[in-house]
Structure formats: C-alpha cells, structure tokens
Amino acid sequence: MLNPINRRRWPVNSLGVLRDALRARAIDIEPFLIAAGIEPALLDQPGGEVAATAELAVIAACLRLPGLGEGFGLEVGPRYRLAAYGVWGFALLASPTMRSALTLGLEYQDLTFSIMPISFVSAGGDDALVFDDAAAPPALQRFMVERDLTAALRISADLWDQSADCRAVSFRFPAPADPRPYERAFGCPLHFGAPVNAVYYAAGVLDRPLPQANPVLAALHVEACHQRLRSLRGEDAFIETVTAAILARPGHFPGMEEVAAQLGLSSRSLRRRLEDSGIGYRDLVARLRQDLACAMLRETGLGVEAVAERLGYAETASFTHAFRRWTGDSPGRFARKRHQ
Structure with missing residues (x-):
C-alpha cells in the first residue's frame, strides 16, 4: 500500500525524466519548476529530493500546454530506465526471475515514482500488473496511466535485455x-474502456530466468543491499545512490571513475x-x-577462494588479508565458527 501522496518524497530523477521529454518538444521546464517552488538547479544535484x-x-501545469494532453505520457514513460529508480531498480535487477522482481518491486512501491497503487494478479492463465488510477487527480489520470504502463514495459525490457x-x-x-x-x-493488442488498467503476460513468461540472474549471489546482494541501505538511510541519500551503482553488477566492483560516469558526475565531484x-x-x-x-561465508558454504573470486579479488591472499583487517579473523576460521 502506498503512503499518502502528501507524505511522500522521492529523488529528482523523475523530474529529470520529465525535463528531457519536454526538451524533446523544445519546451523549457524551468518556469513550471519555479511556479511549484522548486529550484531548477536541484534537478542536477545528486541525491536531491522533492515532495511528490x-x-x-x-506535471499538471505542463499538461495544460497545447499539445501535451492525450498521448504525452507515452513519450515520458519509456524514459524511465532502471537507473532512474536507484536502489529499487537495483533490487529488481538482482532478482532471478521477472516474477520475483515484480513481487519485490511491489513490496517497495514507495520507492517508485508512481502515485497509483499497483497489484500483481494471476487469473485465467495470465499474469497481470494492475494500476489503480482511482485516487489520482482526474486531470492527471490519463497521463499517469500512459506514463506508468509504458515505464513498466521499459523496466521489463531492461530486466530481460x-x-x-x-x-x-x-x-x-x-x-x-x-x-x-x-x-x-x-506493440501488442490494446483494449480501451476496460475494467482495469493493466499489462498482461502469458502464463510462464514471468518465470524465465533474467539474463543477469545468479541464484546465490543475487539473493546475497539483495539482502546485503537491504541491510546496508537500512543503515545508510539515516546518513545520506547520495550514499544510497552510489551504493546502488556499485552493486549494480553482481561480482563486479567498479572503480570510482566508472561509478562517477554512471551517475553523470566527474570523479572529483563524486569524491x-x-x-x-x-x-x-x-x-x-x-x-x-x-x-x-x-x-x-556464513550462508552458502562457498570456499574462501570462491568467495574471493566473486568479490573481485585477483588473489585469495589479498582477500584473506582484507578480511582479517575487517573482522580480526581469517575467512576460513570465520566460516568454520559459523557452521559449528
């Protein structure tokens, strides 16, 4: 269940997506930001947030412009790539199947930019994502449905590659x-005037493995990410964003330059x-x-050499040295104690 809209805040990424869609139409978003009390420079600040x-x-002000009514949401939605969602997008990317990704994603709907409650239902041999626009402001309903359904397809495409x-x-x-x-x-059959707004998938499709799935490492990354984010949430939203970028590819720990480029920053700015x-x-x-x-070491039974490899260490000795520095114990002894 989504929190009330007046209690929600989210990253400026969503407004950045809207800005890009408006630019494609040669429209400047700044007057609308200022009218809403948002400093335009905030959109370029990593970790920036706005009230929903x-x-x-x-959005409401933009939709009053000539030509930005019906169909404009179709232009905005496909611009919501997984990276725009920060840690929520990472959690989906780490999932083994589309079904597990959707289940996890819906559990944390407050980390999305949707104001419509979304549910996942199975009926008549089909699986469906259902978007409830009943509580959306009437002037925004069509845009939100267009935007969020095309965004759902974009996310699915990113996950499936x-x-x-x-x-x-x-x-x-x-x-x-x-x-x-x-x-x-x-690109599929469409039904208007239907009882619900929904994206339908044929039975079994959502159970196909995702391209980056790794049943062991994916689960560990998700859990470790959740634990770390719970502790980081009180520190700084920017650290949360950087953490998601670091953990985006299981088994790969990018250098600062690579993460900075992914976040659209210089290495100096990131530092x-x-x-x-x-x-x-x-x-x-x-x-x-x-x-x-x-x-x-605690949960998988993997050997020290295998763990070192999965954490990106070229030599097991380097991992062992680092682990002793972190915990005061060797990784082998740590694993044995946890299984005694």
Whole structure:
C-alpha cells in the first residue's frame, strides 16, 4: 500500500525524466519548476529530493500546454530506465526471475515514482500488473496511466535485455481518436474502456530466468543491499545512490571513475560529495565487500577462494588479508565458527 501522496518524497530523477521529454518538444521546464517552488538547479544535484505533491503540480501545469494532453505520457514513460529508480531498480535487477522482481518491486512501491497503487494478479492463465488510477487527480489520470504502463514495459525490457514480452494492455479510458501512438508504444493488442488498467503476460513468461540472474549471489546482494541501505538511510541519500551503482553488477566492483560516469558526475565531484557525507569511495566499497563476504561465508558454504573470486579479488591472499583487517579473523576460521 502506498503512503499518502502528501507524505511522500522521492529523488529528482523523475523530474529529470520529465525535463528531457519536454526538451524533446523544445519546451523549457524551468518556469513550471519555479511556479511549484522548486529550484531548477536541484534537478542536477545528486541525491536531491522533492515532495511528490510539488512534482505533481509541475506535471499538471505542463499538461495544460497545447499539445501535451492525450498521448504525452507515452513519450515520458519509456524514459524511465532502471537507473532512474536507484536502489529499487537495483533490487529488481538482482532478482532471478521477472516474477520475483515484480513481487519485490511491489513490496517497495514507495520507492517508485508512481502515485497509483499497483497489484500483481494471476487469473485465467495470465499474469497481470494492475494500476489503480482511482485516487489520482482526474486531470492527471490519463497521463499517469500512459506514463506508468509504458515505464513498466521499459523496466521489463531492461530486466530481460530485450523487448518486453507482454500479451496485451488494457486501459480504463476510452479509445483515442488516433490509436497509432499507443500501438507503437506497446506493440501488442490494446483494449480501451476496460475494467482495469493493466499489462498482461502469458502464463510462464514471468518465470524465465533474467539474463543477469545468479541464484546465490543475487539473493546475497539483495539482502546485503537491504541491510546496508537500512543503515545508510539515516546518513545520506547520495550514499544510497552510489551504493546502488556499485552493486549494480553482481561480482563486479567498479572503480570510482566508472561509478562517477554512471551517475553523470566527474570523479572529483563524486569524491567531494562522498567526503561531504563522511566516507571515502574505497571505504564504502570495502564495507560493502565485507557485508557480502560475511554473508557468503556464513550462508552458502562457498570456499574462501570462491568467495574471493566473486568479490573481485585477483588473489585469495589479498582477500584473506582484507578480511582479517575487517573482522580480526581469517575467512576460513570465520566460516568454520559459523557452521559449528
């Protein structure tokens, strides 16, 4: 269940997506930001957040422009790549199947940018994501449905690393005068004036393994990420964003330059922002590795050499030395004590 909209805040990433869609139409978002009390520079600040109600005010104002009514959400939704969702997107990426990704994603709906409660149902041999627009402001309902359903397909495509394999899509609103933009956006049979807004998948499709799935490491990354995020949540939202970028590829710990590029920052800016949050990049990577190492040794039965390899160490001796520094114990002794 989503928290009330007036209690929700989220990263500025969503407004950044809207800004890009407006730019494609040669429209400047700044006047709408200012009118909603949002400093335009905030959109370029990593870790920046806005009240959900303020973003909705910006959207409502934009939709009053000529030509930005019906169908505009179809242009915005596909721009929501997994990276825009931060830790929520990482959690989905780490899941073994699309079904498990959807189940986890819906459990943490408050980490998304949707104001519509989303449910996952199975009926008549199909699986469906259902979007309830009943509580959305009437002026925003069509846009939100267009945006969030196309965003759902974009997320599915990112997870599958191919086009979203959906069977059909339905909308509660009536058929548009020109259905071709909808046909291009969804590429599957469409049903307007339906009882629900939903994306339908054929039975069994959601149980296919995701391309980056690793049954052991994925589960460990998700758990370690959740544990770390719970502790980081009170520190700084920017650290949460960097953590998600570091853990985005199981078994790979990128250098600071790679993470900075992924976040659209210079290495100097990333270093300065982390220092402002009270931690260096190497220290952040080290404690993430420590969490994962302890979890793998405790829960998987993997040998020390295998754990070192999965944590990106070229030599087992380097991992053993680092583990002693973290815990005061050797990884082998740590594993034996946990299984005694």
